[in-house]
Amino acid sequence: MTILPELDEAVRVIRQQIPMLPGVGVVLGSGLGGWADELSDVVKVPYATIPGMPRPAVEGHAGFLCAGRVGDVPVACLQGRAHLYEGHPLARVVFGVRVLARLGCRAVLLTNAAGGINHGFAAGDLMLIVDHLNLMGTNPLVGPNDDALGKRFPDMTYAHDPRLLALARAAARDAGVALREGVYAGLLGPTYETPAEIRMLRTLGADAVGMSTVPEIIALRHMGVPAAAVSCVTNLAAGLTQRELDHKEVEETARQARARFTALLSAWVRRAGAELAAGSAAS
Ligand code: HPA
Numbered sequence: 001m002t003i004l005p006e007l008d009e010a011v012r013v014i015r016q017q018i019p020m021l022p023g024v025g026v027v028l029g030s031g032l033g034g035w036a037d038e039l040s041d042v043v044k045v046p047y048a049t050i051p052g053m054p055r056p057a058v059e060g061h062a063g064f065l066c067a068g069r070v071g072d073v074p075v076a077c078l079q080g081r082a083h084l085y086e087g088h089p090l091a092r093v094v095f096g097v098r099v100l101a102r103l104g105c106r107a108v109l110l111t112n113a114a115g116g117i118n119h120g121f122a123a124g125d126l127m128l129i130v131d132h133l134n135l136m137g138t139n140p141l142v143g144p145n146d147d148a149l150g151k152r153f154p155d156m157t158y159a160h161d162p163r164l165l166a167l168a169r170a171a172a173r174d175a176g177v178a179l180r181e182g183v184y185a186g187l188l189g190p191t192y193e194t195p196a197e198i199r200m201l202r203t204l205g206a207d208a209v210g211m212s213t214v215p216e217i218i219a220l221r222h223m224g225v226p227a228a229a230v231s232c233v234t235n236l237a238a239g240l241t242q243r244e245l246d247h248k249e250v251e252e253t254a255r256q257a258r259a260r261f262t263a264l265l266s267a268w269v270r271r272a273g274a275e276l277a278a279g280s281a282a283s
Pocket of ligand 1: 115193210211235236238245250
């Protein structure tokens with residue numbers, strides 16, 4: 001059993017509406033959706049019209065696949081993602097990034113909102129995810145392997161593509177934006193963590209915690225598509241302050257960090273696009 005025909009049907013529908021072949025894929029997390037509306041020549045394909053695509057239900061997540069350009073780099077972008085905690089099967093949660101891969105993206109840049117665990121972090125910081133802990137209790141590759149997509153036991157040593165990490169650091173310099181680095185723990189949610197869970201996660205080596213991204217990274221690694229991710233630390237994790245956590249605060253901090261986050265993302269897309277163009281010119 002392969003999901004390939006379903007992916008290719010989604011790709012067929014999208015291709016009818018978008019004029020270009022995207023080289024870089026982007027996934028926009030909480031509060032970042034507006035980035036897609038600023039692409040040049042943007043075409044927005046509603047998820048509802050794409051067969052197989054799940055509808056994200058959380059506030060702050062639109063449901064469009066947007067195609068356009070950053071400078072001269074053609075981009076396909078998921079404006080809104082589905083989360084496991086919404087009740088979607090994992091195969092649906094990662095459907096969107098698999099579609100990006102089948103559309104031809106040869107690099108995928110993911111973004112998310114996360115709680116900061118590292119004592120050196122402040123709300124509003126941006127963190128390059130250099131590695132992750134999959135603590136979701138499941139994995140998008142559970143079940144018979146889809147040999148058409150990738151192999152049974154994918155290596156995860158370089159799940160966060162070293163070249164894309166280097167480009168993110170360079171992009172942060174281009175954009176004049178401070179970029180921290182750390183390990184992201186992916187949890188199921190939808191509850192925020194308890195203070196004891198945050199202490200546990202720190203002991204395990206996590207610098208930030210969130211409820212997305214890990215399944216997408218795994219699915220892209222399986223398909224052999226280089227991927228990497230940046231978190232916006234929208235709040236200090238539970239127990240690090242006296243205050244209770246609230247999604248409104250997450251959205252508000254994401255909004256305040258938006259100018260820096262979008263500047264970094266645009267610079268990263270330019271770098272990735274230039275590298276892809278140089279690579280295909282050389283081959
Ligand atoms: N925990 C989990 N996910 C999150 C958080 C958090 O504190 N902030 C934003 N997403």
